[in-house]
Each structure stands twice: as C-alpha cells, then as structure tokens.
Amino acid sequence: MQLIDTHAHVNFNAFKDDGEEVLRRCFEAGMSVVNVGSQYSTSKRAVEYAHKFANFKRDNPLDPIFPLNPLEPPESISLINPLNPLNPLNPIIPLNPLKSSENISPLNPFIPLNPLEPSENISPLNPLNPLGIYAAIGIHPVHLKKGSFTHQDPWEIDEEESASSAGTKIPTVGETFDYAKYLDLAQDEKVVAIGEVGLDYHHFEENDDIEFLKNLQKETLVKFIQLANEVQKPVMIHCWGVKSSKELDHARTDAYDDLLEILEKHPVAKKGIIHSFIGSYKTANKFITLGYKLGLNGIITYGDGYDRLIKEIDLKNIVLETDCPYLTPRPLEKGTRNEPLFVSHVAQKIADVKGTSIEEVAKVTSQNAKEILRLF
Numbered sequence: 001m002q003l004i005d006t007h008a009h010v011n012f013n014a015f016k017d018d019g020e021e022v023l024r025r026c027f028e029a030g031m032s033v034v035n036v037g038s039q040y041s042t043s044k045r046a047v048e049y050a051h052k053f054a055n056f057k058r059d060n061p062l063d064p065i066f067p068l069n070p071l072e073p074p075e076s077i078s079l080i081n082p083l084n085p086l087n088p089l090n091p092i093i094p095l096n097p098l099k100s101s102e103n104i105s106p107l108n109p110f111i112p113l114n115p116l117e118p119s120e121n122i123s124p125l126n127p128l129n130p131l132g133i134y135a136a137i138g139i140h141p142v143h144l145k146k147g148s149f150t151h152q153d154p155w156e157i158d159e160e161e162s163a164s165s166a167g168t169k170i171p172t173v174g175e176t177f178d179y180a181k182y183l184d185l186a187q188d189e190k191v192v193a194i195g196e197v198g199l200d201y202h203h204f205e206e207n208d209d210i211e212f213l214k215n216l217q218k219e220t221l222v223k224f225i226q227l228a229n230e231v232q233k234p235v236m237i238h239c240w241g242v243k244s245s246k247e248l249d250h251a252r253t254d255a256y257d258d259l260l261e262i263l264e265k266h267p268v269a270k271k272g273i274i275h276s277f278i279g280s281y282k283t284a285n286k287f288i289t290l291g292y293k294l295g296l297n298g299i300i301t302y303g304d305g306y307d308r309l310i311k312e313i314d315l316k317n318i319v320l321e322t323d324c325p326y327l328t329p330r331p332l333e334k335g336t337r338n339e340p341l342f343v344s345h346v347a348q349k350i351a352d353v354k355g356t357s358i359e360e361v362a363k364v365t366s367q368n369a370k371e372i373l374r375l376f
C-alpha cells in the first residue's frame, strides 16, 4: 500500500528539530510527501528538503544515492519498508548530488548535506519505489498581510465550539510577490506544484481592511497562475471562507465562488489541487468539472460533516493530505502534532464512508496524485 501526502509542511518550524527524522519515517513506510511553502523562506526550504531526500530516477538506474550526513550512520537513512514484502532490502535514497548541492542553504543547520560524501553509500536503484519527497512553492494568502493571525481550524466551529478556538497567534510576513525569485524556484525539477496560494477569508481579524486584502489575495493568485502556466505545472490552491458558525454554507461558498471565477477567467493549463477542501459536494463538482482534484485531510475525521461529500465524490477526484503540523486526524488526540504518516487515518475514514478498503483508497488516490502532480 502506497500513500501520498500531497500537502505537508515538514518544512515549517514545528519540525525544525526533527524534520529529517519525520521524512525518514515516511520513506520507511513507502510514502511520498509534497512539502508546501507558505512564503519564500518555507518554499525554499521545501525545495531543499526535496533535494536532500531526492527520489529515484527511473530513466537512470545507476543514479547514486543521496550522500548521507557524515555525522550519522548510514543505517539511519534506511528505506527498508517492513510492511512491503516486495521491497524488503532496498535501503536507498538516490540523488544526483551535482544537482542538489546548489539548492542547499549553508545557513540552514538542520538540512546538512555533503555532496562530496564518498560513494560507499551508493546502492542499486529500487524500481518498485520510485517516489520521494517533493516541493510546492507559493505564498499562503494569510502571509500577504503583515502582522499576525490567530490560527483556527475550521472544524472547531462545528465540533468543539470555542473551547480551543482561542487559537495560536502566528506571525505573518506581509510578503510581496517577487515573480523572478519564485520563477527561479518554480523551475526546479523537484517542484511539482505552484502554491500554496489562494483565498483565505477565514482568518481575517477585526481591524483588517477586508476588501483590500481580498483584492490582494486575488491579484496574487492570478500572478501565481501566470507563473504556473509559464513553467507548465499545476497549482496547489488554498481556499477557505469566512468564519461564521451561523451561516457556514454561505460562508464556505463565497471564497469558492471567487476562486471559481478566477479559475474560469485565468485557466491553469495543468490544473491542480484544491487542498483542504471544506465545501459541499455541489461546490466540489464545479472544481471537478474544471479538472481539479480535491485534497482531503484530518478535517473529514472530526465527525460526519463531510460524509456526504465523500460519498458523492468519485475516488478518482480525491487526493490525500495532512496539512501537518495542523489538522491532526482522529482518533489521534487533539493537540498531537500532525505528520505525514498520519495520512493513513484520512484514507481509513474515506474507506469506511465509501465502504471500501484502505488499500483501494490508497491505490486510487496515489494514482490521482501521481497524475496531477506528474510524480513519475
């Protein structure tokens, strides 16, 4: 069974002490992960991670493996997957070190890399497990405003009222989109999507100039769509409506309506993923008609609020994600830091609602992810 987490943030500070370890666990489980940038710095770090854990190249079976951190024993990077009988003995992470080194920041102490590491770690390619760690690069709409926002996960309104909705204050950078800088990142071979970028009306705060911010989010999205079309890659869209416990349906659709209008007016050649989808199945169908996949995460495990959506939408239109460190799926305890491995709980919930096996969910959604993100 192969699972792909199409939207993770192991590149965020929540993982600064053990991000590598977390990603190694994914390898050991035979998973693939797309780390998603939310501003320039985390986008760059996502690309660095992708190179550090670079995936196999099927067309070049002699690619050497990724050179290990000299301070760590080679066994620690083993890719042995005890759960996969087809893949018992292949502890490799291949990478072309000549390509990776230029993207590794010397200032980032937790992504060490030594491209000159001796060849003793070279091992034959494992053609059964061609995937790995990828990146998406963008500016999350909340980072267009300078200041901070209070992190609130939308399910809390539904399920847990205000007990935990005091949320966490997260500083935002007020980043201005620099096309040339992002173009440079976007051309990297490990970048499989442009984003996250999109519309977030959920995290507006009391004194915000909402019309100004909405317009800024829309303009930035359009510029990122131009970038996606220039490099011929899909987009990774974030879209959440305003927070309102009274009129959720309306609230959820207003951002989606704006997004649909933009995507119709500014088509993305390679389509993309509407990540962390929290709309109705009717809204979902509009995106599906445009050729988009819906990213589902832990939110669907917080109750039965999304069962209808899951039932109505064909599995072939769904991709799995965690959005870690946020949105930890049940039955894991609330407050646990989420990580890509936990995407299996999202798969299980979909399997339960659809009355199918987790293996089937894993197979179809991984195929969807490979197709839309071209992970071959």
Ligand SMILES: [Zn+2]
Binding pocket: 196, 238, 239, 275, 276
């Ligand atoms: Zn998002």
Ligand SMILES: [Zn+2]
Binding pocket: 007, 009, 036, 196, 323
């Ligand atoms: Zn995200």
